[in-house]
Amino acid sequence: xxxxxxxxxxxxxxxxxxxxxxxxxxxxxxxxxxxxxxxxxxxxxxxxxxxxxxxxxxxxxxxxxxxxxxxxxxxxxxxxxxxxxxxxxxxxxxxxxxxxxxxxxxxxxxxxxxxxxxxxxxxxxxxxxxxxxxxxxxxxxxxxxxxxxxxxxxxxxxxxxxxxxxxxxxxxxxxxxxxxxxxxxxxxxxxxxxxxxxxxxxxxxxxxxxxxxxxxxxxxxxxxxxxxxxxxxxxxxxxxxxxxxxxxxxxxxxxxxxxxxxxxxxxxxxxxxxxxxxxxxxxxx
Amino acid sequence: xxxxxxxxxxxxxxxxxxxxxxxxxxxxxxxxxxxxxxxxxxxxxxxxxxxxxxxxxxxxxxxxxxxxxxxxxxxxxxxxxxxxxxxxxxxxxxxxxxxxxxxxxxxxxxxxxxxxxxxxxxxxxxxxxxxxxxxxxxxxxxxxxxxxxxxxxxxxxxxxxxxxxxxxxxxxxxxxxxxxxxxxxxxxxxxxxxxxxxxxxxxxxxxxxxxxxxxxxxxxxxxxxxxxxxxxxxxxxxxxxxxxxxxxxxxxxxxxxxxxxxxxxxxxxxxxxxxxxxxxxxxxxxxxxxxxxxxxxxxxxxxxxxxxxxxxxxxxxxxxxxxxxxxxxxxxxxxxxxxxxxxxx
Numbered sequence: 001x002x003x004x005x006x007x008x009x010x011x012x013x014x015x016x017x018x019x020x021x022x023x024x025x026x027x028x029x030x031x032x033x034x035x036x037x038x039x040x041x042x043x044x045x046x047x048x049x050x051x052x053x054x055x056x057x058x059x060x061x062x063x064x065x066x067x068x069x070x071x072x073x074x075x076x077x078x079x080x081x082x083x084x085x086x087x088x089x090x091x092x093x094x095x096x097x098x099x100x101x102x103x104x105x106x107x108x109x110x111x112x113x114x115x116x117x118x119x120x121x122x123x124x125x126x127x128x129x130x131x132x133x134x135x136x137x138x139x140x141x142x143x144x145x146x147x148x149x150x151x152x153x154x155x156x157x158x159x160x161x162x163x164x165x166x167x168x169x170x171x172x173x174x175x176x177x178x179x180x181x182x183x184x185x186x187x188x189x190x191x192x193x194x195x196x197x198x199x200x201x202x203x204x205x206x207x208x209x210x211x212x213x214x215x216x217x218x219x220x221x222x223x224x225x226x227x228x229x230x231x232x233x234x235x236x237x238x239x240x241x242x243x244x245x246x247x248x249x250x251x252x253x254x255x256x257x258x259x260x261x262x263x264x265x266x267x268x269x270x271x272x273x274x275x276x277x278x279x280x281x282x283x284x285x
Numbered sequence: 286x287x288x289x290x291x292x293x294x295x296x297x298x299x300x301x302x303x304x305x306x307x308x309x310x311x312x313x314x315x316x317x318x319x320x321x322x323x324x325x326x327x328x329x330x331x332x333x334x335x336x337x338x339x340x341x342x343x344x345x346x347x348x349x350x351x352x353x354x355x356x357x358x359x360x361x362x363x364x365x366x367x368x369x370x371x372x373x374x375x376x377x378x379x380x381x382x383x384x385x386x387x388x389x390x391x392x393x394x395x396x397x398x399x400x401x402x403x404x405x406x407x408x409x410x411x412x413x414x415x416x417x418x419x420x421x422x423x424x425x426x427x428x429x430x431x432x433x434x435x436x437x438x439x440x441x442x443x444x445x446x447x448x449x450x451x452x453x454x455x456x457x458x459x460x461x462x463x464x465x466x467x468x469x470x471x472x473x474x475x476x477x478x479x480x481x482x483x484x485x486x487x488x489x490x491x492x493x494x495x496x497x498x499x500x501x502x503x504x505x506x507x508x509x510x511x512x513x514x515x516x517x518x519x520x521x522x523x524x525x526x527x528x529x530x531x532x533x534x535x536x537x538x539x540x541x542x543x544x545x546x547x548x549x550x551x552x553x554x555x556x557x558x559x560x561x562x563x564x565x566x567x568x569x570x571x572x573x574x575x576x577x578x579x580x581x582x583x584x585x586x587x588x589x590x591x592x593x594x595x596x597x598x599x600x601x602x603x604x605x606x607x608x609x610x611x612x613x614x615x616x617x618x619x620x621x622x623x624x625x626x627x628x629x630x
Contacts, residue, residue: 071320181337181429183363184383184438194386197374241320246325 039260046253062230063239066255070236071262073147074215076155078162081211082204084155085162085241086197092163093170107163110156115220123225145227153221159212165207165269169200202277209270216263271284286347286441286474286590287312288333293342295328302328303498310442310476315468318478318486320495321521326478327446333476334360334444346441362435362473367449368427370419376430377402377415383438405433405508408467425456432464436473445477449484461488488512493516516628517618519559526601530558532627540596545573548627555630560622562590562604568619576600579615593618 046054057063059131110118126127126133126144133144143149173196197204219237226233236259243252288310295303299373303325309318319328331337333344335356343352351359368577379384381403389621393401406415409429419427424463426466428448435443448464465488468475479485485492490547494501494509502509502518513519531538533553537546555580568574577593580600584590589610591603603620605613 038609174367174369176365176367177371179356180363180365180369180387180434181371181382183334183361184386185357185360186382186386186432187357190386194382195371199371201373280420 004050042253042256044261046250047256049250051256054251054254057251058258062234063236063255063258065231066234066239067238067258067262069147069150069234070216070259073150073154073235074212074218076217077151077158078208078212080151080155081158081280082208083163085159085207086166086200086204087213088159088165089163094166097200107160109159109160110158115157115218116224116274118156119153119221119224122149122156122221126225143224145229145233147233149225150222150233154218156214157218157221158214161210161214162204162207164199165210166203173199186215202274205270205274205277209267213263213267216259217260287345287347288442288474288476290329290333291343291345293329293332293339293344293380295325295332295337296340301498303332303339304468306498306500307504308493308500310474310590312474313472314460314487315451315465315475315477315490317489318476318494318495319480319482319485319492319522320501321480323468323494326480326493326495329414330444330446330476330478333442333585334361334363336363358437360441362438362440362443362447364428364431364435364443366450368419368424368451370427370431370434372419374418375415376411376417376419376422377405379419379430380405380433380437382434402433405437408436408470410463423456424452426459428460429451432467436471440473443473443475445475447478447480449481450479457484464488486522494521496521513559513626516557516559519626524562524602524604525559526562527600528558528595528601529630530556530627532556537627539575540599543573543619544575552627556627557623557630558622559629560625562602563588564624565603565610565620565622567605567613570620572621574619574621575601576617576619579613579618582610593620 051056088107090167092107093099124130126136128134128142128144130144136143143152176202177195177199178191181195186194217237219235219241222235223238225248226235226238228234229240236255240252240255243249243255290306290308290310293527294301294307295305298395306325306329308329318329320326328337332339335351335354335358339352343350345351346359365518371382377399384398387393392398402404406412409432411426411433414422414426419430422430427489428451432445433442433498434449449460452460461484477488486509491503491505492509493503496517502514509518509522513522516527519525528539529539531554532548535548537544537548537556537558539558575593575595577595580592580594582589582591584607585604587607588604589607590611591605591610593601593603597603
């Protein structure tokens with residue numbers, strides 16, 4: 001039996017790699033068990049609320065505020081991480097200095113440290129009587145127990161994502177590209193901003209989206225430093241926990257569903273941008 | 286523009302890459318730096334570009350001392366073996382890059398940059414490709430973009446580092462011819478590095494043969510091919526045979542036999558005889574000649590290469606026409622070089 005190549009779309013492309021059915025089947029089962037069923041349960045539970053109740057719960061002022069703070073702070077923190085994470089990656093890739101290995105491994109610490117520990121440590125430092133908080137208080141700046149504190153905690157947990165996605169791409173930058181820019185008359189600054197950084201954009205974007213996603217979902221480190229004042233410094237995950245503690249499961253799931261939808265659509269858009277840039281510049285292809 | 290390289294020495298760490306190299310490059314010339322890998326040819330090119338700094342010596346562009354200038358100030362065009370295009374920029378932006386990074390005072394207006402880039406795109410025969418990205422081009426096309434980008438800055442000198450090294454054979458040949466045409470049309474002083482002698486001989490006005498950090502010979506393709514001035518050049522350019530012979534009383538002897546080949550009267554002792562496979566006549570009569578047995582024959586394009594064993598381990602390769610080859614006796618072949626050169630052992 002021969003299959004015509006021009007028969008249009010085929011579910012299974014002919015390939016020399018064996019095991020397509022098994023690999024795809026396994027992937028689907030695993031994804032269903034680990035991701036889809038729990039998330040579907042979330043939707044199912046919130047659907048029990050009925051449209052009207054869902055609406056009023058999800059778009060209550062307190063909820064909206066919490067969502068705004070969660071997404072806003074995560075966004076700002078991810079932006080800060082893009083700048084400083086890229087800088088850190090640059091230093092680690094480009095320069096040799098004593099203790100470089102130690103600095104390099106320190107980058108991963110936020111991955112490993114229990115987030116509560118990070119939260120408590122940051123709170124102690126930034127509290128009005130803390131080592132950093134006290135001098136800032138003299139200047140009239142309050143960090144802990146405000147959204148600024150949330151941002152700082154999220155920068156802490158999100159830093160490794162940017163560094164670790166940008167670093168390998170930066171290591172692969174061809175010296176010749178920089179030399180080419182120099183021979184064409186570009187000075188260092190022009191080379192960095194017009195040649196090197198644009199080339200890193202896809203990796204930076206990946207790092208950004210990972211740090212952002214992590215920031216949106218972060219709970220442990222934030223609740224200590226945030227102060228958790230409703231309408232001021234209360235994050236959406238905390239609001240979910242509060243609802244759970246009130247045994248108000250439908251409300252908790254409703255907020256979760258809204259978070260999920262926003263996160264998914266943002267990550268999806270970022271992924272599309274990446275796919276587009278990959279097609280165009282040929283990165284990672 | 287003329288380029289003068291004066292007594293350049295370059296060391297990497299304690300490893301010397303170039304010893305005391307001097308070279309005059311004439312304005313408008315297309316010159317090839319030819320040598321095996323490790324001969325220092327790329328180092329010399331990068332020194333002219335300013336991508337490396339010499340340990341000693343000076344480089345002049347025309348009358349001005351370029352040694353003190355940075356790469357950016359030298360205003361050169363450099364083409365890399367692996368293109369080194371900016372992949373987030375379109376072809377047109379790549380070509381215009383050198384103009385857009387100029388300080389505001391000397392930077393042409395945007396429309397002018399676009400126009401010049403398009404003109405160069407036409408010159409390198411990529412009309413209509415301005416919106417493409419480098420990854421959407423073939424290797425040959427990328428290298429042409431790289432050349433257009435280098436020419437956009439109106440460079441004092443165009444430097445090409447193994448420009449065709451990463452391309453396949455057919456594309457190389459086409460681009461070679463094309464580069465010659467471009468050079469004749471634009472007249473840029475051009476230096477290119479290659480390890481491919483065929484490329485150097487076909488393309489260049491003059492060839493600089495390098496070996497182990499030194500210049501062995503500088504000359505036109507005919508000069509370096511027809512009168513190599515060292516055993517290295519003889520061996521490196523074209524094919525050649527080398528035999529250990531005795532020189533005595535104005536005569537060359539091989540394994541004690543006279544060959545009917547004259548040498549300078551005042552030389553005595555052992556010497557190395559170099560000759561090319563095609564510079565021979567087959568000898569069938571009793572006049573003095575080399576004699577040996579055919580070890581093998583190979584067909585090479587329009588000729589046949591015959592490998593001859595001359596006894597005591599000496600081998601030579603001869604080039605004969607297929608007709609001559611058909612008449613050869615495998616047990617006994619006689620020949621005499623018509624052009625040769627002797628070098629001291």
